[in-house]
Amino acid sequence: MTSERTAARRDRASSDRAPSDHASSRWATAPGIRGTHQGFVRRSTGVVRQISGADAVIGNILLVNFVAAVATLVVVPFTFPGANLPLAVLLALLPALALATVYVLFALALPRSGGEYLYVSRVFHPSVGFAANFSFIGWNILFGGLLVNQFATVYLSGFFASLGWSAGVSAMSHKGVVLLVGVVLIALTTIPVIVGTRFAMRVMKGSFYVGSVLLLITLAVLAFAGHDTFVASVDQQASYTGIIESARQAGFESRPEGFAPTVQAVALISLATMFVMCSTYTTGEVQDVRRSVPKAVYGSALIGVAVIVVMALIATRVWSTDFLAAANYLSSVAPERYPLESTPDFSYLAVLTRPGWLFSTVVNVSFLCLITGNLIFGTATMSRCFSAWSFDRIMPQALASVSTRRRTPVNALLVFAICSVLALVYYTFDGDVTFLAGATLGFIATFLTVSAAAIAFPYLRPRLFRGSAADIRVVGVPVIVIAGVASSLMLGAMVYAFLTNDAFDANGTTGLLFFAGFWVVGLVVFGVARRIHLRRGLPFDAAFKELTGE
Numbered sequence: 001m002t003s004e005r006t007a008a009r010r011d012r013a014s015s016d017r018a019p020s021d022h023a024s025s026r027w028a029t030a031p032g033i034r035g036t037h038q039g040f041v042r043r044s045t046g047v048v049r050q051i052s053g054a055d056a057v058i059g060n061i062l063l064v065n066f067v068a069a070v071a072t073l074v075v076v077p078f079t080f081p082g083a084n085l086p087l088a089v090l091l092a093l094l095p096a097l098a099l100a101t102v103y104v105l106f107a108l109a110l111p112r113s114g115g116e117y118l119y120v121s122r123v124f125h126p127s128v129g130f131a132a133n134f135s136f137i138g139w140n141i142l143f144g145g146l147l148v149n150q151f152a153t154v155y156l157s158g159f160f161a162s163l164g165w166s167a168g169v170s171a172m173s174h175k176g177v178v179l180l181v182g183v184v185l186i187a188l189t190t191i192p193v194i195v196g197t198r199f200a201m202r203v204m205k206g207s208f209y210v211g212s213v214l215l216l217i218t219l220a221v222l223a224f225a226g227h228d229t230f231v232a233s234v235d236q237q238a239s240y241t242g243i244i245e246s247a248r249q250a251g252f253e254s255r256p257e258g259f260a261p262t263v264q265a266v267a268l269i270s271l272a273t274m275f276v277m278c279s280t281y282t283t284g285e286v287q288d289v290r291r292s293v294p295k296a297v298y299g300s301a302l303i304g305v306a307v308i309v310v311m312a313l314i315a316t317r318v319w320s321t322d323f324l325a326a327a328n329y330l331s332s333v334a335p336e337r338y339p340l341e342s343t344p345d346f347s348y349l350a351v352l353t354r355p356g357w358l359f360s361t362v363v364n365v366s367f368l369c370l371i372t373g374n375l376i377f378g379t380a381t382m383s384r385c386f387s388a389w390s391f392d393r394i395m396p397q398a399l400a401s402v403s404t405r406r407r408t409p410v411n412a413l414l415v416f417a418i419c420s421v422l423a424l425v426y427y428t429f430d431g432d433v434t435f436l437a438g439a440t441l442g443f444i445a446t447f448l449t450v451s452a453a454a455i456a457f458p459y460l461r462p463r464l465f466r467g468s469a470a471d472i473r474v475v476g477v478p479v480i481v482i483a484g485v486a487s488s489l490m491l492g493a494m495v496y497a498f499l500t501n502d503a504f505d506a507n508g509t510t511g512l513l514f515f516a517g518f519w520v521v522g523l524v525v526f527g528v529a530r531r532i533h534l535r536r537g538l539p540f541d542a543a544f545k546e547l548t549g550e
Contacts, residue, residue, distance in 0.1 A: 053292035055201040056279035058208050059377035060300030066215065067147065067367055067374070069272040069308045070346035076265045077321035078328035082255035083265040085312035085321065091262070092269040093305045095490040096276055099447055100297045101483035102454040103277035109457070109470035109480075111289045114388030115281040115381075116450045121392075123453040123460055127530075130394055131522030136446040137385050138518045141416075144378065145182075145423025147371055152181040155367045158347050162360030175428050182424040189375040190417040194410055197380065204376040211369030214362050215307075221354055221362075222314045230318050230353045237352075238339035240323065247326035250334040254322060264501065267494040271440060272308065274447065276301040281381040290469055311346075319349055379416060386412035393540060394529045440498050441515045448491045454484030 051059075076083055106119040116136065121129025152172050160168030171177045192200040234240040248254070255261065279296045283289060315324060327344035330337050342348040347367060351360045387409045390399035399412045458465045458478045465471055465478070472479045533540035 056296030057299050060276050060279050060296050062374045062377050063275045063278045064304035073315050077325035080261040080265045082258045083261040085316050088262045088265040089309045089312045091266045092273045095270050096273040096301050098487040103280045104294050104297050105470040105480040107280040107283045107293045109468040111283050113282050113384040120453045123457050127526045130526045131519045132446045132449040134522030135442050135518035139442045141419045141423045144420050145427045148182040148424050149427050151371050152178045155364045159364040162357045179428050186420050193380045194413050204373045207369045207373035211366050214366035218363050225353050244326040246337050247329045252329040267497045278381045281384050383412045383416040451484045451487040454480045
């Protein structure tokens with residue numbers, strides 16, 4: 001037994017040292033590990049497996065994005081009156097797990113970096129895979145700009161306020177200062193990834209540990225404070241019951257708790273819970289893929305949802321859904337009647353519950369650290385898609401260049417950082433978030449495309465599927481097909497909800513134009529790249545056909 005374990009460790013170590021990701025453009029088939037599976041390999045890029053299973057779990061938890069979760073939770077009672085917050089979060093675990101299974105099995109079958117670009121392009125067509133992935137990355141970059149902006153305008157400003165530094169609070173209201181802070185933050189979260197993946201993972205974990213400990217302290221303090229304490233704190237500034245009554249007079253109609261609004265709220269909450277699969281974008285750099293990827297994806301889903309459920313319970317029992325709905329209604333629809341000093345976001349309500357500089361510092365520093373960790377792992381994962389596009393010659397091959405010293409795709413990281421700065425500039429100076437409504441459809445459209453590819457994978461690409469680590473069946477039916485069908489049904493229901501319910505604000509003209517625009521641009525870019533290479537006499541389509549074993 002000891003000798004077997006030693007051999008296994010030696011084999012894993014050898015695998016971890018070996019170059020792991022896509023290669024430039026030559027494809028070859030290689031014997032699979034199980035059965036008759038014919039896998040695929042590319043020439044080495046110099047990128048190696050430096051992301052441990054623990055790194056992947058922590059990174060996925062960060063990308064579940066507790067910052068986005070708390071922002072969503074305080075809005076749901078206003079958007080969907082009568083929704084049961086804790087139950088909605090638990091129900092949101094179902095589409096998250098179905099989609100997670102799709103990505104996990106794809107990662108086991110095609111253990112390379114690139115996410116849905118790789119999966120969809122190899123099952124359906126590279127143009128579809130590129131457009132889906134291009135849309136996904138585009139929306140992530142736009143949301144990154146919003147997150148970087150809020151780092152300064154919400155959380156850094158709140159931190160300065162807790163210290164009583166009015167000059168710092170005032171500075172965060174100037175767009176030029178916000179832009180400067182954002183650019184510095186993007187640089188500070190990009191440089192560690194350029195320096196080296198292992199170094200970046202250490203910085204990310206440090207941010208995660210500090211942010212998580214402070215978040216747990218925040219939740220504990222709020223839980224012990226209770227509803228009466230919050231009511232008393234509100235009454236010192238305004239009137240708790242007066243805010244609820246004022247919202248009703250302004251036109252807000254509360255509803256009794258029901259299952260229908262709870263199910264509708266799942267679609268909105270899922271936008272925080274479904275992003276547990278992001279470590280699959282760096283599968284080629286993850287150690288011991290068969291164990292690490294499932295643990296990272298499923299582990300982060302369960303941990304993330306558990307924490308968000310606690311947040312939902314606190315929002316319901318300490319602040320009450322009636323107050324959250326009324327405060328958000330007044331802040332959004334009748335701001336002249338809103339009596340509190342700040343909009344009813346999670347951090348403000350937390351500090352309002354337990355006033356004091358120490359607790360305010362704990363709350364805001366927690367989110368500052370979580371945002372930092374989120375941006376580091378997001379930069380590491382999303383930038384790998386730039387490299388994947390370059391490997392397949394859709395983008396200039398310089399993007400696929402990996403530093404022989406750092407073992408990181410420096411050019412891809414720099415381009416990703418520049419795009420993030422542009423998103424920050426757009427959001428900071430435009431100040432309009434209506435375009436973000438299209439992200440709801442943008443993300444789900446990409447996920448739907450991957451789910452459809454999962455259903456077709458065993459039948460359209462049997463040589464890639466059969467005998468692979470993803471070839472798992474229940475009563476003869478591939479599990480990836482079952483997961484794809486389940487995911488497609490739930491995501492399809494979300495699309496219907498977003499298009500038919502004005503509460504989501506996703507069916508407006510601006511949101512729909514942004515949603516369609518990313519796909520159209522993606523298809524155009526692919527078509528132009530293909531035409532250029534074919535004119536040069538390069539076998540642009542051959543690489544994809546060789547990869548799929550055709």
